[in-house]
Amino acid sequence: MSTFLETYFPNVIDIQGEIVESIWEALYMVVVTALVASVFGILLGITLVVTEEGGILENRRIYNFLERAVNVFRSVPFIIMLALIAPLTRLIVGTSIGTTAAIVPLVVGTVPFYSRQIQNALLEVDEGVIEAAESMGSSPIEIIFRVYLKEGLPSIIRVSSVTIVNLIGLTTMAGAIGGGGLGNLAIARGYNRNQTDVTLVATGIILIIVFVSQFIGNHFVKKTSH
Amino acid sequence: MIELKNIEVTFESEETSVQAVKDVSLSVGKGDIYGIVGYSGAGKSTLVRTINLLQRPTAGEVFVNGQNLSVLSPNKLRNERKKIGMIFQHFNLMRQRTVAGNVAYPLRGTDLSKEEVNAKVEELLQLVGLADKKEAYPSQLSGGQKQRVAIARALANDPEVLLCDEATSSLDPKTTSSILELLKNLNKKLALTIVIITHEMEVVKEICNKVAVMEDGEVVEQGDLVSVFTAPKESLTQEFIHTATHIDQAAEKVLNHPTLLNLSKDDVLASITYVGETTSSPLVASLYARFGITTNILYGNVEILQNTPIGNLIVIFSGSIERREEAMAYLKANHVTVKIIEHQQEVIALNEEEII
Numbered sequence: 001m002s003t004f005l006e007t008y009f010p011n012v013i014d015i016q017g018e019i020v021e022s023i024w025e026a027l028y029m030v031v032v033t034a035l036v037a038s039v040f041g042i043l044l045g046i047t048l049v050v051t052e053e054g055g056i057l058e059n060r061r062i063y064n065f066l067e068r069a070v071n072v073f074r075s076v077p078f079i080i081m082l083a084l085i086a087p088l089t090r091l092i093v094g095t096s097i098g099t100t101a102a103i104v105p106l107v108v109g110t111v112p113f114y115s116r117q118i119q120n121a122l123l124e125v126d127e128g129v130i131e132a133a134e135s136m137g138s139s140p141i142e143i144i145f146r147v148y149l150k151e152g153l154p155s156i157i158r159v160s161s162v163t164i165v166n167l168i169g170l171t172t173m174a175g176a177i178g179g180g181g182l183g184n185l186a187i188a189r190g191y192n193r194n195q196t197d198v199t200l201v202a203t204g205i206i207l208i209i210v211f212v213s214q215f216i217g218n219h220f221v222k223k224t225s226h
Numbered sequence: 227m228i229e230l231k232n233i234e235v236t237f238e239s240e241e242t243s244v245q246a247v248k249d250v251s252l253s254v255g256k257g258d259i260y261g262i263v264g265y266s267g268a269g270k271s272t273l274v275r276t277i278n279l280l281q282r283p284t285a286g287e288v289f290v291n292g293q294n295l296s297v298l299s300p301n302k303l304r305n306e307r308k309k310i311g312m313i314f315q316h317f318n319l320m321r322q323r324t325v326a327g328n329v330a331y332p333l334r335g336t337d338l339s340k341e342e343v344n345a346k347v348e349e350l351l352q353l354v355g356l357a358d359k360k361e362a363y364p365s366q367l368s369g370g371q372k373q374r375v376a377i378a379r380a381l382a383n384d385p386e387v388l389l390c391d392e393a394t395s396s397l398d399p400k401t402t403s404s405i406l407e408l409l410k411n412l413n414k415k416l417a418l419t420i421v422i423i424t425h426e427m428e429v430v431k432e433i434c435n436k437v438a439v440m441e442d443g444e445v446v447e448q449g450d451l452v453s454v455f456t457a458p459k460e461s462l463t464q465e466f467i468h469t470a471t472h473i474d475q476a477a478e479k480v481l482n483h484p485t486l487l488n489l490s491k492d493d494v495l496a497s498i499t500y501v502g503e504t505t506s507s508p509l510v511a512s513l514y515a516r517f518g519i520t521t522n523i524l525y526g527n528v529e530i531l532q533n534t535p536i537g538n539l540i541v542i543f544s545g546s547i548e549r550r551e552e553a554m555a556y557l558k559a560n561h562v563t564v565k566i567i568e569h570q571q572e573v574i575a576l577n578e579e580e581i582i
Contacts, residue, residue, distance in 0.1 A: 132318035135278055135389075136332040136379070137307035139300075146331070151322050226322055226363035 011195040018185070019198075023205060025099050025180040029171045030209075032103050034164060037110040041163070042156075044070070044111065045118025046144055056130065056140045073112040078170050081105050082177050102171070102179030109170050114163045121155035122148050154225035161217025165210050172206070182206050227419045228254040228277055228387060233286035235272050235443075246272040247283070248443040254436070256386075259413055259420045261430035261451075263466055264440035270423045273440070274389050277421065278310045279303060291386060308332065311380030315392035317372040319364040325351065325375050326360045332382040350378040354408060370401035377408065381416075388412070390422045394429055406432045427470030431455070435532055439463045452534045456501045456563075473497070473538050476525045477567070480540050483524075493544050495567040498557065500537045509562065517553040519545040540567070 005013055012019065044066060050056050051063040076084065082105045086096040089104040125148055133147045149156070172183020182202045190199030235247040246269045254260045264270045275281035276288055279295050288295045295306055319328050329347045338346065351357045354374040364372055373393060380388055390409070394402040410433045412418050422434060430437050430451070438448035439462055446460045458464045468474040477497070489495065500509070513519045525540040543550055557564050 126316075126318065126321075128314055128316050128318035129320055131280060132312070132314060132376075133331075135280055135307060135310070135312040136383075137304040138332075139304060142335070146334070147320065151320055153322060224322070226365060 009197040009201065011189075011193075012197050012201050015189065015198070018189070019201065019205075022180060022182050022185040022202070025174075025184075026168070026171050026182045026206075026209070028099060029102055029106060029174060029179065029181060030164065030167055033106040033110055033167055033171075036103070037107045037114055037163075037167075038160065040107070040111045041114030042118055044115035045122060046148065048115065048119040049122045049148065050140065050144065056134070056143055070112045070116055073108065074116070078105070078109045079173050079176060081109050082173065086177075097178040099174070099179045099181070102174035102177055102181075105177075106167065106170055106174070110163065110167050113166060114159070117159035117163055118156065121159045122152045124155050125151045154221050157217060157220045157224060161214055161221075164213045164217070168206060168210055168213070227256040227258070227291060228252070228260075228421065229287075229289035230273075230276065231287045231289070233273065233276055233283045233288070235269070235276065235281060236284045246443050247276070250286075250440075250443075250445050252438060252445065252448065254419060254421060256419055257413065257417050258436050259409070259422065259434045261422045261424065261434035261437040262440060262445075263424055263427055263430050263437060265425055268440040269443035270440045271391055274391055274421060274423045277387075277389055278307050278312060280312075308383040309385045310387045310389060311377075311383075311385040312389040312391065313373065313376045313380050313393045315395050317364070317369075317376045319372055319375055319379075321364055323363075324360065325356065325362050325364070325367070328364070328375055329378045329382055332379060336383070346382065347378075350381055351375075353381070353412075354378045368401075369397050370405060373397065373401075373405055374408065377405075377412070381412070381418075384416075385418070387419045387421070390420065390424075392423055392425070395424065395426070402429070403432065409433060427466040431470050431529065431531060439466065450532075452501065452531050452536070455529075455531055456499060456536055471527060471529060471538060473527065473540075476527070477540060480524045481567070489542070490544075492546060493542050494550060495540070495542055497565045497567055498537075498539045498541060499563040499565075501561065502534050502536075509557070509560070513543075513553050513556070516556065517545065517549045519543050519549055519553045 048063065048066055048070075051059040051066070053060065053063070055063075082102075085105050085108055088108075089096045089101050092104055093101045095101050129151060130143060130147060133143050138146065171179070171181050172186070174181045175184025175187060182205055186199045186202035189195055190197075190202060230250060230252040233247055233250045234245070237244045237246055248269075250273060252260075262270045262273065272281055276283045276286075277290065279288065283296070290306065290310060293306060295303060298306060320331065323331065326344075326347050329350050330343050333343045333346060347360075348357065351360060354377050356371060356374050356378070359367065359371065359375075364375065367375065376393075377388075388409075394405050397405060406429060409420055409422075413420055413433075422429060424430060434451050436448070436450050437454050438445045439454075439460065440446065441460075441462050447454060447458065447463045454463060455467055458467055481495075510521045510523070513521055520543070522542040522544070523539055524542065525538075527538045529536045529538075543553065545553070554564055
């Protein structure tokens with residue numbers, strides 16, 4: 001076994017510590033970004049749904065503004081976003097370099113995507129059910145929590161899992177601002193130093209993280225849909 | 227109980243404005259089962275939504291139980307809505323909640339304790355005959371069962387009014403009559419006022435005591451069921467009634483029958499309609515005894531509406547013209563409506579004008 005590894009993955013053996021560190025960096029970025037972005041994303045998604053024309057708190061001005069903002073931010077390529085919002089990152093984190101610093105652009109890059117996903121998930125909730133809730137005297141807040149979020153839960157979990165996969169993809173670019181992570185490992189180590197085995201291992205680990213999060217997502221989607 | 231005054235609803239879009247409801251005034255009394263019938267697009271769903279202000283009228287006022295809903299604050303309006311139950315064509319149950327969860331939904335935020343809510347849910351499900359489905363999810367229920375859950379949910383806050391928007395339109399005939407039976411019982415048991423929107427006159431015939439007919443956003447005819455059914459003024463109303471009583475199909479079949487192709491000049495084809503007590507007197511016998519007119523019954527149908535029998539017959543009267551006219555006058559005196567059916571070869575025409 002050890003000879004097999006030594007033959008085919010010579011560089012990987014040498015930098016085991018660095019690989020473990022990269023995994024932690026990647027997971028740290030994914031988890032913290034997911035937590036922060038889910039709060040903003042869900043808030044924005046709900047706001048988009050309820051302020052839309054015909055929504056329970058219809059408000060064209062707010063809707064149009066958010067709609068455009070989401071579109072603009074989604075259109076900026078992430079690698080440019082990393083550089084673009086460096087001043088904001090410095091303001092929040094104190095530095096614009098490093099793993100924690102990468103979380104700010106990751107959040108900014110994920111929220112528009114996630115809020116759009118949440119919006120679509122909530123729009124799947126049958127309008128008739130919303131109308132029924134209104135006819136029973138539910139207030140907008142009640143409708144949001146007891147109807148939209150409750151009825152939309154399986155869809156919300158599904159789009160969250162999609163977003164996590166998307167987010168894992170984004171973290172691989174964090175290396176550009178010194179954020180480390182598995183993408184950095186694959187490029188800076190594997191590619192630049194021509195250590196293909198490192199690239200392969202980094203890819204494998206990313207795939208495993210993706211599959212595990214998809215599996216967890218699917219499991220909960222199944223468990224919550226009736 | 228419900229008072230709609232000069233309701234207008236106009237939908238404005240950039241290019242067009244559609245007047246869905248035009249100057250409708252209706253009054254629904256306590257304990258009424260009020261049917262609003264019309265073809266799709268007649269504005270009846272929009273109209274029923276103005277009763278709980280799911281649709282705000284462009285003009286006009288809505289009173290429920292003496293309270294003008296249009297002037298209430300959003301919060302007060304929500305409290306009033308709790309006293310107005312509503313059920314829908316597609317049931318609109320929450321898929322992620324169990325049957326019990328759906329019925330309990332409107333009870334959250336009331337003063338009831340958890341045990342009281344459970345007891346109330348139990349009682350409601352018993353009322354609609356679904357006590358054994360408490361833990362099931364809507365996806366596991368049939369259409370009729372779903373509508374029963376929706377009814378239980380609509381009744382959770384002990385409303386005095388129940389609005390039914392095409393509540394039986396996606397159900398099969400057998401389930402429809404069981405749901406109508408349930409509504410009828412609720413009407414009696416709970417003194418519930420019910421407003422029913424439907425495109426099926428059958429439904430109205432089955433349970434309503436009052437009816438309004440809508441066309442192009444207007445109520446073209448309204449009144450109590452028996453008088454609308456026996457003396458419809460508008461052609462649309464007649465159309466609905468004919469489809470509900472199947473008299474058109476019957477007339478067509480009868481008129482196509484070969485024996486009718488050789489009527490003698492002493493024969494005349496007629497449809498006669500009689501209401502209530504007249505039904506029990508032996509009309510046909512007395513026509514023969516008094517006037518020597520023989521009556522050949524080709525088709526007969528008796529409907530019981532609100533405990534009032536209504537008979538429809540298609541007959542051939544045979545006898546000389548003078549005797550026939552005397553006979554017609556006699557029938558008219560006995561409150562029987564007679565229409566002579568013009569019949570030339572295979573051309574079928576129901577004469578709309580009453581001969582007598």
